[in-house]
Amino acid sequence: MSTQKLKEIIKQVLPDVETVICWQEGYDKLNVTPIFITSPEQVDQVVWNPLCAQNLASYLPSQKKKVAVAVKGCDSRTIVQYMQEGLIDRNNVVIIGIPCKGTVSKKKVQKAIGNEPVEEVTFTDGSIKVKTPSGEKTLALADVCPTKCTSCQFPTPIVYDQLTADAIKSDKPPESVYADVAELEGKTLEERKAYFASQFDKCIRCYACRNACPMCVCQDSCIAETRDPHWITQKNSLDEKVMFHMIHALHLAGRCVECGECERVCPMEIPVAKLKKKINKEMKDLFDYTPGVNPEDKPPMYTFNVDEAKIKEHKL
């Protein structure tokens, strides 16, 4: 239903913009891929379903002209954060908001179907049916969704110009957002160290997590790979990998919009978003700030107060 509406909206806004960024079917039925629409004939290729996990808002800062973009609730936080940080001109973006009931992690689906080639995918309310050479398998969306969907607070975009369906409210308790971080915090320092070491040891320094991150603004000038100055060694030891991830995490402090792109794209299946969520939780405790929810907010690291309510440095 909302796919039809999405196509209608795209046709309607297309004459006013250079490009509409949306999703289309990818190389197989379990994949969707972005489509940059510039002509009405392309609109038929548009798809909207739980496979549309990619955060398309990430493309906005690199667009030179006025564009329209399809966003889910979580993706809209990226736009809000861009507005806070002055990275986009809101007048140059038409936001097509999609109320979303949850996406699918293709890695989880692939695992559940034993990595067989996918022939057909269909969705019914709450489940995904996948056809492979050895038969059909029905999986509950709740079992194959990315972590972020299990605690989604913003199923309807926070900012939008048009909505493809009626707004929906979150049915997930706010405490669930940092449940995975709390679990990590329950472990001893040694256990946490061992956990992150075993995860980051798999990293190949491909930087997909960084390049797909909407808030990694340095991109080609990232100190992890600049050659002049040559800030960081190119060795692939665990220390160097951890160093890169610390840089990414710290630069995202109070800026990470928890879109999970870093984790979704990692070819080595490293839970890269965890560190950033942990820092976000600290930022929330310290500054009572949640990134990407209010365009009028100022990110805490973009400003300072002489006396911070929860930082006691002047009262030694």
Added chain:
Amino acid sequence: MADKGYLPKEKIKEFVEALGKDAAVYAPCLEGDTIIFRQYTADKEISLDRPANTPPKGAIYPQCETLLSFEFKKDAATPQKMDVELKANTDFPKAVVFGGRPCDAKGFTVIDRVFVNTDTADPYYKKRRENTTIITKCCNSPYAGCFCVGVGGGPASREGSDVVMTEVDGGYYLEAVTEKGKAVMSLSMIQDGSSYEAKAKQANEKATGAVRNPFPADARISPELFDSGDFWGRVVDKCVSCGACTFLCPTCYCFNITDEQAITTGERIRSWDSCMFQHFTLETSGHNPRPAKYKRFRNRVGHKFSYYPEKYDGAIACTGCGRCIRYCPVSVDISEIVGYLKDPKADPKQWAADKKDAKN
């Protein structure tokens, strides 16, 4: 020595440990949900269930290796004189790459043409390559993105392997392809394999028939379309310029060399580089001949499907392993792009940058 054998599944561990007696064995190991080629040790779990996330390339061509180490030394007698002592090591142990796929093994043959079969062979790669035996697992079926058949390979291709193994009746039928491979067949847990040969052949044929073939391997690339910036702009606009496709590719061999120095000692290291990175062609002057993403992407496709084949008798520098498709953050499909380029009806006008205008 027999060149056909059979290895029951429950003997895999024993087999790998026997191989490891006098060699470093690199095998696909399960870590969480990820399968990575690691040097095998008894605490690791080998998984042959699907192709590994990474190719085994790093076993012979490590992501990062020390080419030489250096130390500046003052001469006590003449303090104004500084000597530099250099050390280089090419004394590598014997190695085995176990459990790669045919597309992985073929990947080494692509690198060989550049690093070995030339009058300026790379001593590090060459020595490791000579010391390594490659035991490959044929695929039962293709996986997401696979297109080996489209580039002249296949799920049972022997190219680059010393031994190939095919899954049959609770075990593997082994076939030695080279003399190095024959030596492996003498290990005690390898049983007589002749009765499995026909079955293995059948399985190989079935798998080969199931792999997609996105374009005729010998069709030529349209030079007009290849030169069209509009075409590249359109197929590449979604790419985020990361290194996933190149770092996971069994054939990409570009590297960077850096000196990592701490006061008086240091190392000259070679590490993988990626033509998808903006820095790849950044020159000292600040000029960058490939500043735009599409130019970098065009290099990746051009290198594999045009420049390399021109230089090496038509050999394609892509083995169709599908990793760059499977793990691309935005599902860029190289086979789709090459398909457009090899389409006999390819027409750059169809890709005009502003289709709205082109239609008018």
